[in-house]
Amino acid sequence: MKPNTSYSSNYERMSGNCTRLVAAQMLQNLSPPITPSSYILDNACGPGIVSEQIKLLHPDAKIMATDWSPAMIEETQNRIEKEGWSNIQTGIEDVRDLKGLEDGTFSHAFTNLGMLVPGDDDSGVRITSALFRVLKVGGVALVSSWADRVWLNAFYNTARAIRPNEEPQKLMALMPEMMKASWLAAQLEDGRFGNNIEVKPCVTYTEAGSLDELVNNMLLAKQMFFSGFSDGEMENVKGIFKEELKKLRTFEEVEGGVRIEMKAWIGIGWKKGDELEVPV
Template sequence: MAGNSTLSIAKLALTDHLFTSFPITPSSYILDNACGTGIVTSLIKSQHPDVRILGTDLAPGMIETFRAKARKEGWENVETKVVDSRELEGVEDGVFSHVVTNFGLTPGTEDTSGPQKIAKEIWRVLGDGGVAVVTTWAQRNFAGPLEAAALRIRPTEKPYSWDVPEEWARGSWLMKRLEDAGFGNRVTVKRVEGRMEAGSLEKLVDNLMGVKDMFYKGYSEEELARLTGVLKEEVKELEAYDEREGSVGVEMVAWVGFAWK
């Protein structure tokens, strides 16, 4: 459903010199924080198959998917834990050499203090001399077409939207969270560009329709059928939309924060 958008940002983060200047070694212990299906772990294991990793996530379903991927790929030295990133219960202080949180700093808006709690936990569990990497969205370019399509189907009804505070999309906001967590002036934030992509516009729209239970809850089958065509038109109108040989995509802009302890 994400169309490799979070993967594309993770690749940029983990190959940046600010990350690689803290090299992963056989003694490294890495936290894949809010690990989801294991995107970060997959990238790290492809280069460092023997390194020790703990994958944590609040959603048991995500952890089950992570474990299934670990079995399929034959990952060794990988553990998992169902735990809230706002309070990494059972995780000791200062045990990790690297902590990577790929789009896990803003899991929802119901707890506006959540991002700061997560940042403080990252600082707590990171060892002295370690590096933390945190990514957040600067532009959710796919959200506009979803909302615009809803208005075309139901013009008199306010569409569902990700009601994220505007400041959460700023690099300065991410930097402040990390600074106040304990990292102080040992923080750098970079703007990077990734891509949500698929083999065709039809497939890209199919991926976007994966959020229909949120954006289009209660829509009839007839309305959902009409949405597909409307959404194609709205996606193609995006300035961030492009077509390349073998794929179509939407540019996704993110912030990557690097912090040292």
């Protein structure tokens, strides 16, 4: 299928559909399914990517979309107005406590690629505990995390080519532990879901209409990798980065554009009400 690459914001250009494709897979074979009585949390919603995917399938679904970035909430609100979505509210919430949301409120709670709070590597269980708290008994939490981010190598190799004697800036680096399925499983188990959990792999892509477009979109994140580089050094970045993207193991040309495959994990936790039983 041709990639849809008409992106409406810098976030969308930078992510190139990679979070949207995960969101779409989170909604497949959802158990329990979304029904007219569902109340859904889109947690760490960014510009409302999960909400968008829900509204495509269930236009009347009742949604609360939250993020702690006012800029992201503004983007979500603009999107709500533009699309004319009804039955959706927004709010500022920290994923680590969701303190403005009451216990036992939601039938479904989605946290798509929002399990990592920058600068706080220990936030995982606090996030899943908060999700457990705000879910109704019978409700389900869907969370996702990265298994790899192949494209980071293109940034690192470009920085190394320009400054061979310097270690590349690694602001986006994650502890390898956090990219394992077992990490996501443990966050759900320890966040009170106990053994009512599942983790499955999911393939996604960052995509653009052409290689030049992909280069320009990804270089919107250049401050994370080339801060302090001189204008002269930055002039070389684009050409080298383009070649490095082509060398990536998962880079491919497809009809209508180019894409880089990535792998993510989707974790599911059901709040069943039997969590306090001691397993024997």
